[in-house]
Amino acid sequence: MGNDDQQPIEPQRARAAAEAAVRRLQQQGHVAYFAGGCVRDQIMGAQPVDYDIATDAPPDVVRGLFKPAHLVGQAFGVVRVRVDGVWLEVATFRLEWGYADGRRPDHVEFTDAEHDAQRRDFTINGLFYDPVADRVIDYVDGQRDIERRVIRAIGVPGERFAEDYLRMLRAARFAARLNFEIDPATAEAIKVNASKLGQISRERIGAELQLMFEREGRAHAARWIDELHLDAPSLNGQSVDREPICLTALDEAADYPAALAAWVIDRHMDPHRPADRVALVDALDRIKVVQIARRWRGALMLSNDQRDGLQEALLTLPRMVMWADLNTAQRKRLMAREDWARLSALLKAVLTLCPHGDFDMAGFDRDTAALAAEGVAPTPLITGDDLVAAGLSPGPMFKQILDHVYDAQLTGSVDTFDQAMQLAKALAER
Template sequence: MKNYSADEQLQAATHILTTLIEHGYQALIAGGYVRDLVMQQGEKSDIDIATDATPATITGLFSQTIAVGEQFGVIVVIQNGIPFEVATFRSDVGIKDGRHPVNVVFTDAQTDAQRRDFTLNGMFYNPFTQQIIDYVDGRSDISHGLIRAIGDPPSRFREDYLRPLRAIRFAARFSFTIEDNTWQALRDAASGVDSISPERVFSEVDKMLRQPNPHLSVKLLYESGLLAHILPEVESLWGIEQPPQFHPEGDVFAHTLKALSLMPPKPSSTLAWAVLLHDIGKPPTMSVSDRIRFNNHHHVGAQMSHKVLKRLRAPNVLIEQVSTMVENHMNFMNVTKMRLSTLKKFLSRPTITEELELHRVDCLSSHGDLSNYFFIKEKLSDFEVQQIKPPALLSGKDLIELGLKPGPLFGEILGELYDMQLEEQLFSKQQALEIVREKWG
């Protein structure tokens, strides 16, 4: 999908607003875009439009529309190739399933604002007059750094049990405090997250991990009781002591939070989830002998990571990549002792760049020794792509032409030859053929 600039999006949205206004309807920009405008955020959220035009009217006014939630007053209007949610001002009636109202009543902007989640998201904006329309004191709460539910906090959370997660995401992203009544209602509603689809939970946590202050999100999830419901494997890291000579930062939970805080801005989902889950194998593998040990925690953690992400219905490619990264994160301690062929195989894996970043934050959040990190960086700089993973000099077809019969021996021969090639002991197909004739001919 094409990425459109902020100016292109605003221009297309303005066309929709103009069309609605010219036909006698009220139309305003709503939600996150207005919040980001008030907060002077450089990167703004997608533009949503709110209007007193009915869904049927909206569909009739625009040539390209999609009725994604017509019963709730939401129509997607495609303008200049860009999709915009255009929602009719409404009031929600009743609570159906912890996400949808029983019914909606079309109304005006002031009433519509009262059914939204938090005050910082409840404002409207008129781009023609550059007026912020604020019926919920959103600007005041923003100036005081507060996340406050609109109206009655318990009611707001019962309407959609994803809202506690959203409150935490916004609080962490902006380093805001959750207002006391909202926080208490959020904690009381924590078990309601069990009724939310895994896909929605994954999406919300994924946003938390990739935005600023991911460590604050996870800390608030723990303190609210939500973490025990959505990621009990991470919650169980709390209080798991570690050997202080390697982990002066504290227990495994403290280590994980610190690692999350050290990730680069806007990390990929793969890196973010790998950092979060890289040590979840420690609680079940903890033992005390000469010191606290977590033998094979990377193997156990890889299996657990696979199950966690499968439970959350994460994309399959993400599940495999994160599990691989967790499995391999302890191998970095051995890189200086690896044979050249082993090292090249290690560096040729598709997740190596993100694994190296995981290793960096893992070290900086514990003992601080980055010698292996810089060793790998130097090797990656020295090796050309062709050197790290060159095409094999021989194939099974070549072995057949030499008169060898296909079988398990083929794999051994080709593997040994490829290792020699990676060790820079073999440089041509002719050399490889001569070795095969001498050793296996």
């Protein structure tokens, strides 16, 4: 769902547009309902902003009733329509069968609402709602499962997953996001079929993991992924069953690379809790960061920025743990980094692994507040052009000289152009 100016849609506006679309279809004699997640969220008391509409009207009829309208899934009867400036997807009720590739159906046939519900993944997503009559249409006992807070596959779980093995990860995501349990028969079918997740494209697996780990509930997601044996096929590695302590402690506002870094620590750091900062640094240094980042980049189709963010956070974290041993310039350089928020969030999370250690978090907070007040990234007092103008010959030493002078500026030992140039010349003569 989107709108003409690409701005976020208010829930009330989204609801009004979706209801208007349903009403128009019904006025022409067709069955039309809200379908899927928007119905689930509404029953649970949330205000959806994404609405899917399902109808018995064939795609050509839908295109005739709405202008503009674009067929976006011809084989599946999906039409994208615009109502009151809001874009919606309207899908014709359908049956699907014959999933030879474990994702796409070999055959699609238009049908009625009851049979359409039976093809969906989980009972909580198989609900319809008629906004005109104000009634829920439930062919799969989805309302009961919402009340019981259970994720349950529709029909025979193994058959549902064979239609699209990504549904196994979706079960973990919904359980984590909604804080639901997974029905035992559904969970067992996932464990039996877990290795078949490898048949799914890496792009789809990566997108599903990102949905889980860039929002609240990611520690629950990690627990479900491990418990359901989905970690090995998701990450192209070995199965590991460890409590996600670091991921649990990570601030909810932390970004996706930070969450992945916390998960790496939980999965690959020595499970014995370190006693102090030195032991923690030693344990972090033993993680094979570069190899893991490379493997996860391929397994989850991470962007270069995401891979670099994950890798740099893990490689820099030991320095963060040894904060008390850093000088002012080193601290300011860390704080001036673009990923400082990620690093500080990850530091606070990883310190939960040694709760009785010797890191002074109150002192860290005081230090960073004081340094931020001073300014951590002032404009350099001198540049390479200034060195050339002073008669120095460009070369590899320039960077070392400029770095040394800038460190002196950060510590406050030089604070004027003349002082900076005097130091630079002295360094050049060494």
